[in-house]
Amino acid sequence: MTTISDVATHAGVSIATVSRALSNYGRINPTTREKVLTSVGALHYSPNRSARNLRRNQTGVILILTPNMTNPYYASILTGISDTATLHGSAAFICNTLDDQDRTIAALDRLRQHQADGAILLSTDTDSTWLDDYAADFPLVLCSEFLPGHDIAHVSIDNRAASCDVMRYLLGLEHTRIAHLSADNTYQSTLDRLAGYRESLIAAGITPVPEYVVYGSPDYSFSSGKAAAQALLDLSEPPTAIFCISDTLAMGAVVAAQEAGLRVPDDISITGFDDVAVNEVIRPQLTTLAQPCYALGVTSATALFALIGHEPTPLEHVLDHHLVIRQSSGIKTVRV
Amino acid sequence: MTTISDVATHAGVSIATVSRALSNYGRINPTTREKVLTSVGALHYSPNRSARNLRRNQTGVILILTPNMTNPYYASILTGISDTATLHGSAAFICNTLDDQDRTIAALDRLRQHQADGAILLSTDTDSTWLDDYAADFPLVLCSEFLPGHDIAHVSIDNRAASCDVMRYLLGLEHTRIAHLSADNTYQSTLDRLAGYRESLIAAGITPVPEYVVYGSPDYSFSSGKAAAQALLDLSEPPTAIFCISDTLAMGAVVAAQEAGLRVPDDISITGFDDVAVNEVIRPQLTTLAQPCYALGVTSATALFALIGHEPTPLEHVLDHHLVIRQSSGIKTVRV
DNA sequence: TTGTACGCGTTATCAA
DNA sequence: TTGATAACGCGTACAA
Numbered sequence: 001m002t003t004i005s006d007v008a009t010h011a012g013v014s015i016a017t018v019s020r021a022l023s024n025y026g027r028i029n030p031t032t033r034e035k036v037l038t039s040v041g042a043l044h045y046s047p048n049r050s051a052r053n054l055r056r057n058q059t060g061v062i063l064i065l066t067p068n069m070t071n072p073y074y075a076s077i078l079t080g081i082s083d084t085a086t087l088h089g090s091a092a093f094i095c096n097t098l099d100d101q102d103r104t105i106a107a108l109d110r111l112r113q114h115q116a117d118g119a120i121l122l123s124t125d126t127d128s129t130w131l132d133d134y135a136a137d138f139p140l141v142l143c144s145e146f147l148p149g150h151d152i153a154h155v156s157i158d159n160r161a162a163s164c165d166v167m168r169y170l171l172g173l174e175h176t177r178i179a180h181l182s183a184d185n186t187y188q189s190t191l192d193r194l195a196g197y198r199e200s201l202i203a204a205g206i207t208p209v210p211e212y213v214v215y216g217s218p219d220y221s222f223s224s225g226k227a228a229a230q231a232l233l234d235l236s237e238p239p240t241a242i243f244c245i246s247d248t249l250a251m252g253a254v255v256a257a258q259e260a261g262l263r264v265p266d267d268i269s270i271t272g273f274d275d276v277a278v279n280e281v282i283r284p285q286l287t288t289l290a291q292p293c294y295a296l297g298v299t300s301a302t303a304l305f306a307l308i309g310h311e312p313t314p315l316e317h318v319l320d321h322h323l324v325i326r327q328s329s330g331i332k333t334v335r336v
Numbered sequence: 337m338t339t340i341s342d343v344a345t346h347a348g349v350s351i352a353t354v355s356r357a358l359s360n361y362g363r364i365n366p367t368t369r370e371k372v373l374t375s376v377g378a379l380h381y382s383p384n385r386s387a388r389n390l391r392r393n394q395t396g397v398i399l400i401l402t403p404n405m406t407n408p409y410y411a412s413i414l415t416g417i418s419d420t421a422t423l424h425g426s427a428a429f430i431c432n433t434l435d436d437q438d439r440t441i442a443a444l445d446r447l448r449q450h451q452a453d454g455a456i457l458l459s460t461d462t463d464s465t466w467l468d469d470y471a472a473d474f475p476l477v478l479c480s481e482f483l484p485g486h487d488i489a490h491v492s493i494d495n496r497a498a499s500c501d502v503m504r505y506l507l508g509l510e511h512t513r514i515a516h517l518s519a520d521n522t523y524q525s526t527l528d529r530l531a532g533y534r535e536s537l538i539a540a541g542i543t544p545v546p547e548y549v550v551y552g553s554p555d556y557s558f559s560s561g562k563a564a565a566q567a568l569l570d571l572s573e574p575p576t577a578i579f580c581i582s583d584t585l586a587m588g589a590v591v592a593a594q595e596a597g598l599r600v601p602d603d604i605s606i607t608g609f610d611d612v613a614v615n616e617v618i619r620p621q622l623t624t625l626a627q628p629c630y631a632l633g634v635t636s637a638t639a640l641f642a643l644i645g646h647e648p649t650p651l652e653h654v655l656d657h658h659l660v661i662r663q664s665s666g667i668k669t670v671r672v
Numbered sequence: 673t674t675g676t677a678c679g680c681g682t683t684a685t686c687a688a
Numbered sequence: 689t690t691g692a693t694a695a696c697g698c699g700t701a702c703a704a
Contacts, residue, residue, distance in 0.1 A: 001393075003681055014691045019683060026684090029689060049451040050395070051681035053386035054696050057337075061451075063429075069414050075405045082432050086439075091446070093399075093429030096418050103422075110427070114697095115385040115397075222617050251617050258619070281558050281587050282617065283594070339697055350675045355699055362700085365673060387697035390680050450681095 002043045011039035022047065053114065060090045062304060063119040065107050067099040068219065072276040073246075073293065074122055077143060080297020081120060088305050090117070099123070099219070105130075111138040118304045121145075126186045139307035143300040144291075145187050146316075153307060155300045155317040159189045162289050162321045163196025163243075166271055169287075169323055170241045171204050174332040175269060178212065179232050179239035181225060181249050185218035193245045193273070212239055216249045225252025233260045240268060240332050247272035251282050254328060265330035275324055284327035292319050338379045347375035358383065389450065396426045398640060399455040401443050403435040404555065408612040409582075409629065410458055413479060416633020417456060424641045426453070435459070435555070441466075447474040454640045457481075462522045475643035479636040480627075481523050482652075489643060491636045491653040495525045498625050498657045499532025499579075502607055505623075505659055506577045507540050510668040511605060514548070515568050515575035517561060517585050521554035529581045529609070548575055552585045561588025569596045576604060576668050583608035587618050590664060601666035611660055620663035628655050 008015045013032060020028045021036035039045075053059045062085055066074055078094065085092035093116070095107040110116045111134065118139030124131065126147055134140055135152040146154030170178050180197045183190055194213070201208050214231055217224035225244065229252060232239055244250035250272030254264050262268050264284055275290035299317050306313035344351045349368060356364045357372035375381075389395045398421055402410055414430065421428040429452070431443040446452045447470065454475030460467065462483055470476055471488040482490030506514050516533045519526055530549070537544050550567055553560035561580065565588060568575055580586035586608030590600050598604050600620055611626035635653050642649035 001681095004683095005681080015682085016684085016691055016693090017689090020690085023683080027689060032689080044448075046445060046448040048390070048681050049446070049449040050386045050389040051696090052683075054384070054390055054680095054698090055682045055684085057696075059386070069405055069411045069430075072408075078405050078432055079434065082434075091431070091443070093431065094405075095427070095429065096414055098415065098418075106422075107427070109382060110385070112380075112382040113385040248617075255617075255619060281584075281591075283591060337697095340699095341697085351698080352675060352677095352700075353673090356674085359699075363673060368673080384697050387680090388699080390682085390696090391698050391700090393680075 002045045003048065004045070007036065007039045007043055007045050010043055011036045057114070058308075059115060059117050061116045062090055062092050062301070062308075063107060063110060063116045064092055064094045064122065065097050065104060065119060066094060066122040067097055069096055071219075071248075073274045073291075075276075076293035077122065077297040077300075080294040080299075081143075081301045082297075084298050084301035084305070088301075090305075092301070101128075108134050108138075117308045120300050120304055123187070126188055126191075139304055141300045141304045141307070143296055145189055148188060151315060153303050153313065153315050153317075155296055155303060155319065156189070157291055157296075157319050157321040159192035160196040160199075162273075163193040164200050165321070165323050166243055166273075166289055167197060167200030167204075169325070170243060170269065170271065170329070171200065173241070173269065173330065175239075175241040176206055176332075177209075177237065177239040178206075178241045178243060180213045181228055181232075181242050181244040181253055182213060182215050183218055183220050183245060183249065184215040190245060197243060211235055216244075216246075216252070220246035220248045222248050222252045222255075225249030226256045227252075229253035229256035230260070233257065233262070238268075241329070242268065242270045244271060245273045247274050247276050247286055247288055250286050250288070250328070254282065254284070254286075264328050266333060269329035269332070271329055287326045287329040288324055290322050290324045292321065295319055338381050339384065340381070343372065343375045343379055343381050346379055347372045393450070394644075395451060395453050397452045398426055398428050398637070398644075399443060399446060399452045400428055400430045400458065401433050401440060401455060402430060402458040403433055405432060407555075407584075409610045409627075411612075412629035413458065413633040413636075416630040416635075417479075417637045418633075420634050420637035420641070424637075426641075428637070444470050444474075454644045456636050456640055459523070462524055462527075475640055477636045477640045477643070479632055481525055484524060487651065489639050489649065489651050489653075491632055491639060491655065492525070493627055493632075493655050493657040495528035496532040496535075498609075499529040500536050501657070501659050502579055502609075502625055503533060503536030503540075505661070506579060506605065506607065506665070507536065509577070509605065509666065511575075511577040512542055512668075513545075513573065513575040514542075514577045514579060516549045517564055517568075517578050517580040517589060518549060518551050519554060519556050519581060519585065520551040526581060533579060547571055552580075552582075552588070556582035556584045558584050558588045558591075561585030562592045563588075565589035565592035566596070569593065569598070574604075577665070578604065578606045580607060581609045583610050583612050583622055583624055586622050586624070586664070590618065590620070590622075600664050602669060605665035605668070607665055623662045623665040624660055626658055626660045628657065631655055 004015045007018045021033045082092045097103040120141045124145040142154040214228040253270045272286040272288035275288045340351045343354045357369045418428045433439040456477045460481040478490040550564040589606045608622040608624035611624045
């Protein structure tokens with residue numbers, strides 16, 4: 001293990017000089033600096049981060065907590081965060097929490113242990129009130145999801161408005177029997193999308209049908225989407241459009257419709273949410289509400305570094321969304 | 337920031353006693369121990385990892401380097417690694433390298449900087465000879481891919497044998513015009529699968545047709561698979577079966593075939609590789625060669641911790657694979 | 673059984 | 689412009 005004093009000896013200077021040469025702190029003779037850097041190269045020296053962190057009381061590391069890597073929705077967000085971290089001279093390390101509270105807490109405890117400067121959470125159930133304790137003491141940003149009424153910084157789209165956009169589109173296609181394929185979790189986004197759905201129906205003068213609201217699994221699995229959609233199609237008066245709150249659920253709905261002998265979008269319209277990359281794989285291609293994933297990542301990380309640097313930053317960041325119209329939706333046709 | 341001496345003061349003992357109470361080092365009076373633990377709880381004390389790491393010269397962190405999070409193939413591997421790390425009292429942090437050499441090197445430099453005890457690489461191009469330098473100095477394990485002829489620990493299946501299994505299956509279905517949809521990278525797995533394909537043809541007395549070997553993008557993208565498959569279907573004598581070296585490529589091939597008006601598997605058989613979870617989404621469901629992803633992760637992590645602890649561990653771990661027969665393949669039928 | 677004191681490798685203050 | 693030196697918080701010989 002080569003240390004700073006090895007370099008000092010090799011270069012014939014003091015450790016203070018080596019440190020200065022490396023961190024550009026204070027004035028230093030360019031010639032000395034060169035000499036030091038040569039020694040650094042010759043000895044393959046890298047500063048010991050533990051020692052540096054101990055002294056500086058900061059780590060140059062941020063943590064990203066994600067419930068599952070399977071969800072393609074996170075891919076661009078993670079890239080956005082990583083890129084921004086690099087720009088700030090930090091590393092972004094991802095922790096796979098698998099939606100397990102013990103793992104989540106274990107990861108967040110790394111903050112208390114001075115092993116990371118801050119953390120970004122990629123999913124937050126609305127009952128995670130214990131988060132307040134961490135947010136009070138450490139830089140924390142919630143990405144995509146957040147806890148209303150809590151003073152924790154968060155970045156997301158306006159899910160209610162986005163939901164209304166989807167509904168405006170479907171209503172414009174003359175659909176009146178519109179179902180909502182939600183998920184069995186308490187994410188704020190889930191609640192907001194449901195609220196937007198209900199509001200839009202009422203605003204259009206349509207009485208919401210309770211049977212038209214069904215739920216997939218908490219993690220939006222394909223099979224749960226398929227099952228929930230099948231239940232809808234088995235109704236005596238099935239919907240002519242299904243508004244799904246994730247692309248994976250929508251894929252399940254598409255397959256359910258096809259297996260029921262229905263053509264998408266001729267017989268039934270199906271829309272997704274998020275616009276994940278896998279969408280290109282499924283046929284028909286999904287009409288979906290696109291989230292600005294990369295920007296969500298960048299914005300979250302930027303806010304986090306502001307918190308870390310004790311710079312002012314708003315508690316709430318709302319990013320723009322847009323509807324992407326593809327093949328899985330169309331104007332309502334009369335059944336033969 | 338509460339430190340060990342705060343706890344010592346609060347408990348009315350010395351810092352040595354606090355340290356002993358926490359790390360179970362040496363003899364300590366149970367009563368004193370209780371007293372200390374009470375103070376620890378009251379003060380919400382957590383040891384400063386930087387200080388501890390500096391002193392112990394180890395971090396309790398391993399790094400996982402992954403080229404892209406989009407690839408569902410990695411999901412179970414990552415879980416296997418994380419679970420094993422937890423068992424060893426370590427945390428597994430994931431670095432998104434995006435297949436970028438600078439990012440990869442930056443991540444690996446964390447080892448030299450004493451910010452991680454070891455690393456697992458989830459993809460390795462065969463020209464990454466600079467890896468030897470790191471492997472010589474630090475615990476390193478290659479998962480799924482490896483560099484033949486280099487002394488770096490690795491865990492994978494026998495790709496050549498797996499390829500032969502796929503071919504034996506297709507040949508048993510009486511296919512003779514079998515194409516190979518490979519990828520434009522130099523992964524050892526890619527080369528091995530191609531070798532198994534060629535060998536099997538020759539062993540079956542079939543002369544390999546150069547036009548039947550086509551290439552998708554280095555990262556196995558859906559669209560590249562679709563394009564490559566289209567080229568195959570445009571041949572004057574198109575294949576009756578396409579052996580793809582990834583599920584994503586196979587999905588592309590399926591769509592290409594369908595758009596060309598072919599039925600899968602009636603008109604053409606298509607097989608994938610890996611058996612990633614998204615497979616349940618695509619119809620027809622893919623026949624594919626399943627890799628033991630979770631076990632690959634567990635085995636890699638176990639080997640890494642052996643290296644970290646200077647325990648003996650074989651350089652090469654070969655895990656079992658198996659063929660999963662689903663809907664995308666069938667017996668060769670005569671075209672009408 | 674407990675406490676004192678040194679050192680891990682840095683950074684940063686202060687004096688030269 | 690440089691060097692000596694005191695922290696940073698913890699673990700652990702060694703002494704008590």
